[in-house]
Each structure stands twice: as C-alpha cells, then as structure tokens.
C-alpha cells in the first residue's frame with residue numbers, strides 16, 4: 545500500500561471521477577491508490593469511497609488553497625470541472641486555470657484534464673449557422689473546456705487531454721429518458737439528423753482514464769478522445785424499443801426548436817447537438833472505439849448499457 549502511487553481525483557463522488565476511483569480500487573493489483581477529493585468527507589458517497597479503500601480529503605474548487613493541498617505528494621491527478629453547477633464558461637475557465645496552477649505547483653507527474661472541443665475552431669463566432677451564446681461562445685460548456693487546454697500546455701503540465709463523450713447516463717440523470725409526445729408515441733428528441741453520436745457509459749470514462757494512467761509516460765502530451773459507440777438517434781430508439789419492451793421512436797427536431805425548449809441550458813445543448821450533427825465526421829474521428837477499448841477492455845456499447853440499466857431508465861408515459 546505504501547509503495548502505491550497516489551492518484552488525486554477531483555469529482556470523486558461524481559460520474560467521471562467516481563468511475564476512476566472504482567476502476568483503481570477494484571483492481572487489487574493496481575500500482576495506484578486513490579485520494580478522493582470531495583467538499584464533504586462525511587457524505588454517504590464519500591464514506592462509500594473510503595470503505596472501498598480511498599483516502600478521502602476535503603477540497604473545494606472555490607477554495608484554491610484546499611485544492612493545492614489535495615494534490616500535494618500525488619503522482620497523478622484527474623481533473624474535471626462542473627459546468628452544470630453554475631453554467632458559466634468564465635467560471636469554468638478560471639477553475640481550470642487554478643487547477644492547472646495547483647497541479648503544476650504540487651509537481652504532479654501525470655495529469656488527465658477532462659476536456660471537450662473548442663467548437664469555435666470549427667464554427668467561428670461570425671458563422672450564423674448557429675447562434676453565438678453569452679457573446680463569446682458557440683457551445684459554452686465545450687468551448688471553455690477546450691480553451692482551457694492551453695493553461696495546461698502553456699504551463700508545461702505533464703498532461704493528457706482526454707476528450708470525453710455524451711453520457712448515456714443522461715437518460716437516467718439528466719431528464720432525457722423517452723417521453724410520450726403529443727402523438728402518443730414514446731420518443732427521444734434530439735437535433736441529430738441521421739448522424740451518429742459518439743457517446744458512452746459515464747462509468748467507462750473513469751475506466752478509460754485508468755487505462756491512460758496505467759500506460760503512463762507514453763500518454764503525456766497526448767490529445768485523445770474516447771467513446772463506447774457511435775450511435776444514431778434511430779439506433780438508440782430501436783435499442784430502447786427492443787430492450788425496454790416499449791416502442792420508442794426517434795424524433796429529429798431542428799436545432800432551433802431544441803434551443804427553444806425552455807429548460808436551463810437548452811440553447812447550449814441545442815448548439816451541442818447541432819455541432820455533433822454538422823461536424824460528425826471530425827468529432828467521431830477523434831473518438832475511436834477500438835482505441836477506447838484498448839484503454840478499457842470492459843467498454844460497453846449502447847445495447848449493453850441499456851440492458852444493464854433498464855430498471856433505472858424512467859420512461860415518462
């Protein structure tokens with residue numbers, strides 16, 4: 545135990561970080577051990593991680609000193625930010641800069657920054673195929689993460705840039721489960737056209753990240769992407785129909801309709817799905833399935849994920 549290298553995990557009680565914590569601690573022969581960073585070491589989720597064998601420490605991204613302390617002596621760090629907790633790309637940029645400085649100062653040897661594309665490199669602000677949001681962004685929760693890559697690279701942090709994918713868990717946690725429409729059909733609704741969306745089980749992000757840490761040195765300086773499957777709206781609806789035992793259809797809507805659905809962040813997500821649709825080739829090329837499986841041999845495809853989670857998907861009839 546004493547000889548094991550410590551991986552400090554931001555968001556350890558959440559989806560991405562939690563997957564990494566479990567991947568490391570479930571591998572009894574791992575060369576690594578976990579330092580789980582949480583705002584509340586006494587929470588049930590934090591106690592669960594402690595019971596699995598994690599060192600649990602207090603850290604709050606709004607308290608930079610606490611994060612600096614949390615990285616002291618760590619070999620590795622998994623860094624994620626929490627856009628949907630505040631929905632401010634400026635705040636996310638500041639958080640990422642602070643995290644980059646903190647891991648640099650602590651001398652962490654291998655950092656994984658959980659990132660996404662800066663979509664403005666594909667569709668500049670003046671391109672009116674997609675509205676500009678918050679004056680400076682196309683897809684705010686993507687753009688800030690992509691822009692933040694430079695903090696790590698400019699500071700010379702030994703980083704792997706890990707481009708993640710849409711979680712299928714959004715069907716459970718993010719209000720995206722099939723819903724009954726005006727025509728009486730259960731439907732999933734996205735402005736994806738007929739394009740395939742690289743996407744994955746959230747738990748597999750952590751497992752892939754574990755694969756990156758295991759490969760070690762060779763991954764430093766790499767800019768990689770992961771997905772469990774590239775799957776179209778119709779294919780997802782067909783899987784739901786087959787595996788949930790209820791007919792589900794795919795409802796393709798124009799991005800401007802999705803942007804106006806009225807829930808917080810609908811404009812950001814409408815632009816995101818349009819980006820998936822309009823830049824499907826480039827976005828997919830970055831997220832090779834066989835590469836992802838080489839990092840995580842247990843990688844799930846969509847059917848496997850639905851089969852394992854069907855009791856948790858609350859269809860709204």
Ligand SMILES: NC(=O)c1ccc[n+]([C@@H]2O[C@H](COP(=O)([O-])OP(=O)(O)OC[C@H]3O[C@@H](n4cnc5c(N)ncnc54)[C@H](OP(=O)(O)O)[C@@H]3O)[C@@H](O)[C@H]2O)c1
Pocket residue numbers: 554555556557558559560561581582583584587590603604605606624625626627628629685708709710711712714
């Ligand atoms: N949903 C998707 O499809 C998707 C896909 C790709 C990327 N993403 C990105 O993933 C990110 C979120 O990651 P996630 O889904 O793993 O998060 P999550 O499941 O929402 O959980 C995040 C964890 O972070 C911790 N946390 C929240 N605020 C914190 C703070 N101020 N300081 C320290 N820790 C804090 C919380 O732990 P404690 O309560 O224990 O402190 C929480 O358990 C977002 O930026 C999102 O854009 C999402």
